[in-house]
Structure formats: structure tokens, C-alpha cells
Amino acid sequence: MTKKTLFERRHVALLSRRKFLWRMARYCAVAGAIGVVSLLIGMLGYRHFEGQRWPEAFVNAAMLLGAMGPVGEPGTDAGKIFAGCYALYCGLIFLFIAGLLVTPIAHRLLHMFHADPDDGSS
Secondary structure (H helix, E strand, C coil): CCCCCCCCCCCCCCCCHHHHHHHHHHHHHHHHHHHHHHHHHHHHHHHHHHCCCHHHHHHHHHHHHCCCCCCCCCCCHHHHHHHHHHHHHHHHHHHHHHHHHHHHHHHHHHHHHHCCHHHCCC
């Protein structure tokens, strides 16, 4: 019984460029979806806790999600607590998305270094 994995094992031939690009597209789509959901969470939080209009909520959430920091200081205590929690969340999500986007590339490079040259994978 073989174990199903997301990536090909060392003894399996390297994926074709086309299949690799499809894999990258899937990982980019997942990363984009996580980013959009995270942005919406931030926008809804700024709307609810700070009473900001959609454009201001978008700017603050996007700046925090992009690891740049908020545009303005929150005016309410609830807004400050939300902004702090959202900033911590954004830091983790930023690293998670970066790792998600690098994973297929790192795997392909490692697979190329470990592939057997006699098995026809190049």
C-alpha cells in the first residue's frame, strides 16, 4: 500500500514544466484566497470596531496585511485591541503565504538535486 502525498517522491521522475506550472497556479490560488479572506476580516473589523468607511478600512487592513503597519492610530479601546490582534494575525499569515508560495519551488529544486540521472528525469 503506497502513501498518497502532495509531492512526488525522490524515485519518481521530475514533473513536466506544464504540470509544475499548474501546481504553482494552484498554490498561488490558495495563497490569494487566504489573502482575500484575511483582508476581508480586517476590513470588517475596522468597520465594526472603528466605524471606518470601506476605503479607510481597506487601506488599514491592506497595510497591516502587507507588513507595513496601520495608516492611523485606532481611536477606541476596542479598535486598539482589534488592531493589535489583527496585526499579530497578519504577521503569521504573511509568513504562511510566503512559505506556501516558496514550497513548490523549493521542492522542485530539491527534487532536481536528488533525482537519479539514469532514470530519464531532467
